Amino acid sequence: MARPFASIPNYGVGLSYTVPLGKRGPRQDRAVALERAARASLDAGTRERAIELARLLGTLATSTLRLVGVRGIVDSGTRAIAVAEDRLASSFGTPLDIDRLKIEVARAEQQVLSAESDRTYALAACASLVGMTCRPFRSDGEARSFLTAWLDQASRRATTAASLEERPDVRALDAYGKAATAEARLARAQAIPDPTVRLGYVHDRFLISGNQQNSLNLSVSLPLPFFDHGQAQARAAESKRSRFSQQRVKTLQAARAKLPALTQRLAAQRERQEALSTRIMPQALAVLSNVERAVEGRLLPLSDAIQARRAVGELLVEEADSFADAFDAALTLTAELPPTAPSTPATPATPATPATPATPAKHTTHTTNAAPTLK
Template sequence: MLALALAALLAPPTQVAVLTREAALQRFRERGFDRVLADVQVEAARADATSAGASPNPTLSGSVGRSFGYDAAQCPGCSAAQVGVGLSDNAALWDLVVGKKALRAAVAQASVQAAQHNRDAALRTLTAALLQQFYAAVQAERLLAVAEGARESSARTRALLQRRFAAGASSEVELARAEVQEMEALQARDQAQAQLGASRATLGVLLGESGPLQEPLEARALDLGPLPALDVESLAAQAQAERPDVAAAQAQLARARTALSLARRQRIPDVAVSANYAQEGTGQGAIQPPTLTLGVSVPLPLFYQQQGEVARAEADLRGAQVTLARARAQAAADVRAAMAALEAARSRAERRVEERARRARDLVQLQWEKGAASQLELLDAQRTLLQVSAEHLQDLTSYWMAVAQLELATGKEIL
């Protein structure tokens, strides 16, 4: 038993699994609700493509009848019963010959490609939203730790003043000030805890969780790291060529062009081929001896020649051209704006204000304990440290959110 107890004491501490940025992204790709919905849209477009590429089914018709007032017994092979069978291809052969089926399939396939690019664009936006929420949750966790540290510092100050007050070495005013600051620190901690709960709940929904996250987040996710050399113009050009929403606009333009060709091709009337067999008796004197007929039917475009469909397709093409131009311009503008925000956020995050504020608080704390600084100076130093620490966390969060925004603008990972 003693050996088991010693082994338990000497065993290394259990590593607590933390949710990293990469793990959050992987979980989102595997089971995120919005990810599944984006895939459903592509599946629906593929189903539409299957329908568009199908040929119309042939029509089989049959009829039976009887002639009244006719004596079939007067001649051999005669009959008063009439039988007929018909088969029509419903213009399926003509649809294939003139290329309408191929054009419909091409339009549907372009729609599938557009849906795939739209899914990628939606996932790009959702990924950026996920990362921003992840960074906000990490900020909330670290802010809670800062608030808890401020509360502990305020509690130590209040306890020391309480002992001094009991010994008659400090006034009741000083003790009251310390108690007020401790209550303010408690309130700040409670607010940080509420913010953390809300952030974790929102992050859990994005990750496809049925409830809030249980594992802690990687605190180092907000630490500054090396930033690769970035050229804004090359990033803008790359975004204009490769961003998913630009690719989706290009696919929509291809679809609109093919749809216009299809609308013009629809002016050609559909020719349906049919075959019919009918008989009413089989002899030479039968009312209708066995007869096979072949026929075609053509609608005459006398009053309408698809003018509305063609005009609509032309308008759709113009709209697709404008949409593509706007998507390219927006991609370049997004990259430039995100790059400017990233540079500004990086500059703020690199300032070492928090270290100086912590050093100042420690010095004032030491001086106050030795009687060389006033209580007001100590309280001011503690409030300043809490404020500066919160602002520094916000600067770090803003920096990583700017990185996510730049990745959203370029359509690729930067770090």
């Protein structure tokens, strides 16, 4: 056959369009709500990672305080051993005093190793989280500034009214609930039949039977959803809406219930930390300095200096622990509060080699104006 396509009885082409009745609005609302939920979930995830990073930096700062303080005790103990050996050479002391001092120094050196281990772990965890090398704080003053900035900010925010609905996780739950509501509307709209409009053209070659050679037709078809009209999808969407709504309410109730207790905990830990840093530690260091001068002048036995040095070492560790507890309380409270406008936080932008640690006699409290916030 020379022309096979010429033997086809007719050719036809057509265009059809299904008109969605009552479905376009719910679909658009659902898409907008899901976009808002995704953005809020991203903000919540980013905030969690920021809090995790801040917690690691707090561990790094407290380990730096502990390390600097214990190193000062080691240096002071080493000098005390030299004084004790001079006294022994002049037949004024006993070998037992030197042995006791060496034991105290050895204990302090073990604490130095423990603090260095904690700092190394914090640096490794920080590098794993941010994907780059983290450096330690340059001094105990910089570490104190970082911790104090977080404590000051958390204390200020605890006294100001904040809308918990602005938390990203709460916003995400609200958006998911609205998406489920739009999904239920869309499912109920399945009961409305969507008409299908079709426009077609037919070219007929079988004219001997009396057919028209060219014809144009317009048709409308209407499905009748007697059995499945979206009832299962509507129930599923209502169940999701109820679940998101209840989860949002529980989240807000839990946050409102925890805030007073967290605020009280922060106040108590802050009072403990300030008492150790501003009153107890300076007094203890002054007593240690006076006792060491009295021992060097042979006015007191060496055992008094040993006991005073041990007390100061314990207080230094306790002070670092008080900073750690107060920082944990501040960070836990910050995580429960909604985010604020971003600002530049105090970060440990320090060289890899830390500065020479200060001795306990130079104990001071540093503050900073930088207020770290979580977006």
